[in-house]
Amino acid sequence: MFEQTEASAIASERRWRFKVHGLDCQNEVRLLREALIPLVGDERFLSFQPKHGLLDVDIESGIGVEAIIAAISATGMSAALKATGSFAEDEADVGGCSGCSGEPEPVELAFADRPNGSIFKIHGMDCGDEVAVLKREVGPVVGLENLSFDLINGRMSVAGSSAAAQHAGILKAVERTGMRAELWQEGGGSAGALAEQRRRRVQAGLTITSGAMVLVGFAIHARANGFAAVLHESLAREAHPPLLAMLAYSLAILSAVRYVAPKAILAARRLRPDMNLLMLVAVAGALGIGQWFEAATVAFFFALALALEAWSLGRARRAVAALMEIAPDSARIRDVAGIEKDVPVAEVAVGAHVIVPPGGKIPLDGRVVAGTSAVNQAPITGESVPVTVAQDTVVYAGTINGMGALEIVTTRPASDTTLARIVRMVGEAQSKRAPTEQWVERFARIYTPVVMALSLAVFLVPPLLLGGGWAAWFYQALVLLVIACPCALVISTPVSIVAGLTGAARRGVLIKGGIHLETPARITAIAMDKTGTLTLGRPKVVELVPLGGRGEIELLALAAAIEARSEHPIAHAILDAATERGVDVVPAKSVTALPGQGVVGAIDGREVWVGSPGYLGERLGGSSDDELAAQLQRIAGAGLTGIVVGEAQSVIGLIAIGDAVRPEATQIVAQLHKLGIAQVVMLTGDSRAPAQAIAHETGVDEVYAELLPEQKVEAIERLVAQHGLVAMVGDGVNDAPAMARASLGIAMGAIGSDAAIETADIALMQDDLSQLPWLIRHSRATLTVIRQNIGFSLAVKLVFGGLTLLGMASLWGAIAADVGASLLVVLNGLRLIDRDQRAR
Structure with a gap:
């Protein structure tokens, strides 16, 4: 880190450097470009590092700091001026995605990026609502920007060297939420982990007890007052339950709210209404008007919904943990x-x-x-x-x-191990929330207090303005509270995202965050590297051209005999071709390598040689052969390497060598076009002739050849300007700049390559191009499931909300609809874990 003042650091670099909170993907880069280019006048004055959340603005632009910060704020992000420092300093500033929605949110660091931090196991953290509560309580203690959460593994990470000194305050803050924290330990044998297992068993037992007590109370109540009275056909009858039924209902309520009440009380104290407070108010209101059955049923079904949510997350956790369990102990x-x-x-x-x-x-x-x-x-x-x-x-x-x-x-x-890294990255990926997931969270944050206000209006307006009965409309207000509970809506997206990430990991596709799970569904163009992506990245015999009446097998056998002891990649290609054709290779004798020219050896007393076209003139003493020259020119024009095979002073034939096209490449490009990808482009540093030949063979739409890494970035920028969302597929090392600039970076064959995993947004862990169309289909399936869940949840609430306003809904019917919706969206989301496993 530079030992100098901020002013001198900035002046020495001749640029303003800003830390932009919310800048971590190409969508936000696009927003910032649109806001700043009209201000600074030229795009060359701007430089973005979305991985580190940094923006550099050249001082030559003549724009002041205040104007830049104001323009950034207009995009929904926030910025602060900082001194330029070392890369290591900026690396510590890496932020988790605040989403592509434009709402300013605290930056969340990934677990792998946290210097001098502490990781806590949070017992009781099973959903995004609890994460939000933890942010509100722990954030003021350590700084909201220092917090990140791993919902799959139930972990909270606190960055900063002072984290250890704040342990006591962190633990107390977590306790205020009704949850409990301990320092993270690898493995499940800690006292806290055992306590968490006991808590889950107790919670499950209390939920079962609550349901049983509801049935017992209902049976006693119905026997004494009749089924119609219990099911609330008429408030006027005031069919109060017997004492034993009231006792059973009380036990049902107490069992159900054991883990809800602390969170509801905290929400009330902080004046931040949430689902827990909403349900507790509904239960208390039902008791207030003597509706014991409804109160007990509301409490039980809400506890059941929480259990379903914990179960769904637990299933995703077990699916990820199962990856680790496949390795022996x-x-x-x-x-x-x-x-x-x-x-x-x-x-x-x-x-x-x-x-x-x-x-x-x-x-x-x-x-x-x-x-x-x-x-x-x-x-x-x-x-x-x-x-x-x-x-x-x-x-x-x-x-x-x-x-x-x-x-x-x-x-x-x-x-x-590769397996351990996959498990860690899947867990960390969940904390990088998808745009849809963030939208749902923000919607629920506004939705809950609005619903409580609407329920209050339903209770007050009809009696005051229309002369309705207070008791009847109070009951309808409670119904509205129950049906409006956003349980199904809130859990629909995270369950689907976690299931989608887990299902992809089981397929061998590592997706580094919910935001990157959604992006493949929206891309309209794909750029691909040639070597190692469309091709196998190794030489292959493409064509045999025998001359002078010789046959292909004889030509291949002689060349393979000369190359049998060589380790050169072209030699391997010739030997592989001989093996494929069943040629019995007998190594030549007295083999001599001529560096840069060829190889000479003896076969049955004859001198046989294999060499480059340049060696041909030396070997034949400058004599020319029109047919031979034409063949060499044709091979070179096709972008292939011509190898000459001769005996003494004559030429036996030619072998054309080229980079082997992946057998499935043509079919994959065709599938991408069928999936609606408008443009499939090749970006390569190779010469134009072989690139054009491979593009023609595979069906690629456009070729950019002979590109340096920075020129690949420029090509990606042009594609982004033309098509919007663009994916770059490469090997993750020499294509890293282009992958970083693209809307989505996809690494091919990332297994064993740390650079590929670190650079890409998505890593295809096997060297299989067919995973690319699968990824697009999987992303679209995930978005479809999310939309189904959100649409279904909102439709149920709108229908029952309308019935409530008309005075036609009952409390127990609202309960059944809410819990049924929660169960259906959970089960629908979990289909993504096994969907593609069944389809294979």
Whole structure:
């Protein structure tokens, strides 16, 4: 970090640097460009770092700090001037997405980005409503910008070196919410974790008790007063329940509100009405007018709705935890003395030799040093076909060995395996909320107090202005409170987002946040790198051109014999082609490599050579052959590399070598077009001829060739200007700038590549381009489910709200509708976990 004042730092860099709260994706960059370019006059004066939430404005623009901050505020974001510092300093400022909605919200850091912080396990944190309560209570203690939440794992992270000194205050603040906190410990054996398990059992038991007591009270009540009276056909009858029924109803209510009342009381004290307070008011109101059955039923069904929400989140947690459980707990290691023993995987050091028996699970990431086998990598990559592994092949924890024994050298500790990183990132991804999820949260934040005000109006207006009965309209106001409870609406989106993220992870698609789960559904153009994306990234024999009456098999056999001992990639391509065609390769003798020219060897006493076109002139003494020259020119024009095979002073034939196009690439591009992607573009640093040839073969619409990384960024910017949301698909390393500039960065074959996982918004953990159209379909399915849930929840509330205003709704009917809606949206959302597993 620079040791200088803010003013000197800024002056030395000749730019203003702003920390922009809410800037963390390309949608916000677009908003800021639209607001600032008219102000500064030229886009070149602006520079964005959305990953770090930073905006740089050149002083040459002549615009003052106040004007810039005002323009940023107009977008819904907020900004503060800061000194330019080191990259490490800016890295600590990374903010979680506040959404693409434009509402200023506190920046939430991802767990992996928190320096000198503390992580707490929060017992009782099962939904977004509880997260909001924690923000209100803990935020003033530590600073709202220092908080982040991992709902899947029930964790709260507090950034800053002073976090440890604030532990007591943090714990007390959490206790005020009715929840409990403890420092996070890996594993589930802590005293707090055991206490949480007991709490869940108690909560489930109290919910069951509440339901049972409602039935008991109803039976006693109905026997004494009749079913019609219990179901509230007429308020005038005042069919009060017997004492035993009232006792049963009281037990039902007390059991149900045990974990609701503390949160409701806190909401009332803070003057921030929420669902808990709304339900408690409805229960108290029903008791106030003597409707014991309705009061007990409201309490029980609300407790049941909370249990459903906890269960749905618990299922998502178990689905993610199941990923981790696929790795064995112990590993068989061989020490330097050659003695084998089983030890816990947590104790296995990097570099240890691990023995994996046939049929066993690979316990840690590593590299094969002995043995050959087929490994089922489906638990990590989703690839259903076992992959053949041999010496020097990389293998991953949790994958399943076939029939051959393997010895591997570990390359990562248990806490940092590919599997462990996937689990951590899925958990952290949930805290980066999707735009729809943020909209629902903001809607519910306004909706709840509005509903309470409307209920009060329903109670007061008809009796005062229309002469209605107070008791009847008070009852209708309670009905409106119950049916308007936003339980189903609030839980519909987070359940669907968590299920969508988990389902994608099980498929081998790592999506780093709800915002990135929604974006693929909206993209209109896709840019792809060539090498390693549309192609396999390795040479392949594309064409054999025998000359002088020779055959293709003879040409391939002679070339393979010369190249049999070579490690050059072109040699591997020739040998692979020989193997595919069943050629029996006998290595040549007296093989001599001519650096930069070719290879010469002896086959059955004949001198055979394989070389470049440049070596041809030297070999033949400058003599020309029109047919040979034409063939070489044709091969070069197709963007391929021509290899010449000869014997003594004559040419046997030519071998055309090119980057192997992925077999599925043409079909995938066609699928993308069918999915409504208007433009599929290739961005490559390769020369134009091979790029055009591959584009023609695969059906790519447009080609940008011979590009430097910064030119790829410029190409992406043009595509964004033309099409709006654009995805960039690449290898995550040399394509990183373009991936960062695109609306969505997708890394191909990210397994084993830290850079790819860090750079991309989405990582396709296996080297499979077919995951791209699947990702778009999955994103659209998730949005469809979310819309279904929101539409259904609002429709139920509108229907019953109208019936309430007409005086035609009953309290128990409202209860059934609300709980039924909550159950249906939960089950609908959870379909996303297994939807594509069933479809495969």
